[in-house]
Amino acid sequence: MSYEISAQILYKTPFDPTALMYHGYASYFLAISENDTEQAQFLFNEAINSLRLAILQSSEKVVPQLEFMLGKAYFYKDVLSSSNYYSDLAVKYLLLAKSKGYTAVELPEILGLSYSALGMTNESISAFTEALNIRETDILLLSIAEQYMASNQYSAAEQYLYRISKNCKDEKIILKTHYLLGKIYINKENYTEAENELLKVIEKNENFADAYYELGVIYEKQGDIAKARAEWRKSLRIEYNHIEAQKKLADYKQ
Template sequence: MNGSSKQAHIFKRKSNLVRNVLITLSACASLAALVFLFCRFIFPRLPAGAVRSLRKSWQAYDYESVYETSKGILNTAPFNNAALTYHGYAAFYLGVSSLDKMDEQNYLDEAINSLRLALLDAQNSLKPQLSYMLGRAYFYKNTVSSYYYADLAVKYLERAKTLGYKADDIAEYLGMSYAALGMTMDSIASFTEALLVRESDTLLFSIAEQYYKAGQNAAAEQYLFRVIKECDDENLVLKSRMLLGSIYIAEEKYEDAAKEFAGVLEKNANSADAHYQLGVLYEKQGDMVKARSEWRTALRIQVNHRGALEKLTD
């Protein structure tokens, strides 16, 4: 190849390189423009008036208004983060305050969907609170659904704690969620942590239940004694006496157990559980006539009492 041909070849290669660079830059610019337009369409900024309206309704605890306003925004901007957050929060509070179980479940489903989407594009400063609210939503979903969501409640509540979120009730929610999963020692640890924040009779009873399940009867008894002695809620006192009676049966303290069940029946003669447990007590003592009589009484009070049915069909 002579010098002239070589120069022409080099010039041609340089021209092709420049052309390719220009094509690449043009493609990148077009792609960036498309991404920008896509984001403007999918994640448009809310008008100032809409933001003020949502904030005003939220501060007035008007969750119905927040729900409807945010729903309208999401119809045209389905991934707007502020609207998703407001909608998730409002749906949650409407759900947990609903007296209709179907409505509660539908609201909680909306809350979970909105909060999960909001988390995908949330600022880091908002992720701890969003995780906390999502954990709470799954906790209540677990209480009204025939499926289990306690594991997801734990996942997001623990994530909120890890991210540094502080809430007085987070440890108690974790305790109840771990209990639902059968993770007894984790439940006890969370409930004990919750006691440091706020003591309540319900919390004391919950800890007693978990200690009983863990086979630590002595610890369970101490918490039950406190509830029975100090609690003003008669139903919770009766539940505590029932559990204490069951512990006494396990410890073969039959006279003490009989006193607890008799105390329950004195306050509520139609307690099927108390009659059932008396039957179990008599069974332990070898008196099957009295045992079966108590179980039949339990079934007259509650025709589908599982324990009594099983005992009488054995």
């Protein structure tokens, strides 16, 4: 209803700040509930255009909230596009809102995810840590663990993954946790523990190609190339274009 009404008002008065704000909000909420990707992108574009114009026309009191919504719109547009072309704009407007004192429970988490998409690991860790101080969730713990791994801080990552393993009920997160712990133990040359974690993954999901690949890495490091090759071939049977497995098999081609 707000979408149509605000559109009618804007047709007559294109720069009405209140109508621009409501149209931006309505377009955003329609976009995140839209199943059709093309239509969702269209609605996000409408939200972004309306919110940008609203920022120019609105009072200083309202601007931080609009900047926050604009940052969220860019973030979700980026998620849909899978290109990271909009992550920098998400960061820009979220930081502008934050710098003006605007607070929202999800702001640091979205900021952390946007930093992650840009490969800004330290900034992402900082934002996720702030988010954890507001509310602790398994997906947040996993996200910060992945960022610590990206910066080769394996001990820190292990601590967050251990916190997930104690109480998590989400099967996908549990699988990812075991997989990442397996990679950490490989890095620490604790191959028995690494193998145990990866076998837990395969026990729950026999089509987890990366788990077979990492098992192959363990056996390679232990000098059992025949066993390693068997695991890499399993990866390729599940994911025929698994680049790492292809490379390993090519390296040990007989």
